[in-house]
Amino acid sequence: MGESMCMFNSSEFKDVQPIYLSQEESGVINIACSKKFEDVYAYFRALFNKQEISERALKLTEEAAKLNPANYTVWYYRRKILKELNKDLKKEVEFCSRMTDETPKNYQIWHHRRLLIEILNDPTGELEFTQSMLQEDYKNYHAWQHRQWLISHFKLWDNELVYSEEMIKKDARNNSAWNYRYFVINSTTGFDAQVTEREIQLTLENIKKLPHNESAWNYLNGIVEDRGPSSFENVVNFCEYLLSKKQTPPQLLAFLYTAYLDKFQKTGEENFKNNAIKMCEMLLDMDPMRRHFWQQYKSNVKA
Known part of the structure; x- marks a missing residue:
């Protein structure tokens, strides 16, 4: 109490009439907060x-941002003041850091930082900052989002494919790292035949080490989607090999289901239809929580 009142008892704020929330404005459930919080926000x-x-x-x-960094209005008002007073925004970036x-996963702080960098039009040190944040938490999606915006806005593509691979090696189950890799490729070279084959090999190597790694399977599905999984015979053969070795993660069975159904629709051959149904039956046994989902898949084949 003393700290906040000391601040507001000074001559600097003596002309200000604070606005405290009424009982009605506080709502049915009154949120407990400190006297300092009440004073600062008043x-x-x-x-x-x-x-x-x-x-x-x-x-x-x-003071308000430190007490509640998730308050969007505080950051909006702060940016307006910074702009009007012509403050050094690089120092504000340091404050953001x-x-x-x-609070490394606070959306409002990251958004504030992005707007500052956009105004400064200078990304110096930003990739390094996101890298340091991702070293603390490989899956900090705010840091990934900021980095994605940086490389897109300032065309900083050069080393990002290497960076994404390094992050995948550190944690192959990191959805954000796989998603980032897809974004980089899709925004630069695109998935032509050569790139697609390279990415398939990278992904299969990861799946071989961690067959139940859903992140790698999602990436694989993404890069073969346009041409259809049955168009990649090497991938189908790889999956069938894993299946023969009794490696049956649901993602593997679901991939083979899609490949067999794709092949059946293209050729009309019954053996592909039967194989697709078999994958569904295995999924029904293995994944009973989603039995209605897999039953629908099975019905789609028979239809």
Whole structure:
């Protein structure tokens, strides 16, 4: 209590009439918060309502952001003040970095950072920052999203394919790393025949090590989708080999189902239809939680 009142008892804020929430505004369930929180946001509301642009308003937004970094209005107001006062936005980026260290998965901080970098039009140090955040948590999707925006907006594609492979090696089950790799390729070379074959080999190597790795299977499905899985005989052969070795992750059976159904629809040969039905029957036994889903797949084949 003393800390907040010391701040607002100073001459700097003596002309401000704070706006505290009424009992009705607090709602049926009153959220417990500190006296400092109540004071800071009461003064914040007062200055925000006036849209005051001043050093004290800027200082107040910093206090408010530290108390609740998820408050979008605080960041919006802070950006407006920074712009009007012509503040050094690089220092604000540094402030964002300190805040992100405390709350690395806070959407509002990452969004604020992105808008700052966009205004500065200078990505210097940003790839390194996202890399440091991803070293702490390989699956921080906010960091991945920011990096994806950076390389797209500033055309920083050069080393990103290598980076994605490094991150996949560190954690092959990282959906974000696989998704990032797909984004990089799709935005640069595209999936021509040569690239597709290279990516298939990379993915199959990962599946061989971790047959139940859903991330790798999702990536494989994505890169063969346009031509259809049955068009990639080497992949079908690989899957059939795993099946012969009693390796039966649901993703494998689902892939073979799609490949056999695709082949049946193209050729009309009954053996492919029967194989597709067999995959569904195996999935019904193996994955009873989704039995209605696989039963529908089986019905689709018979139809």
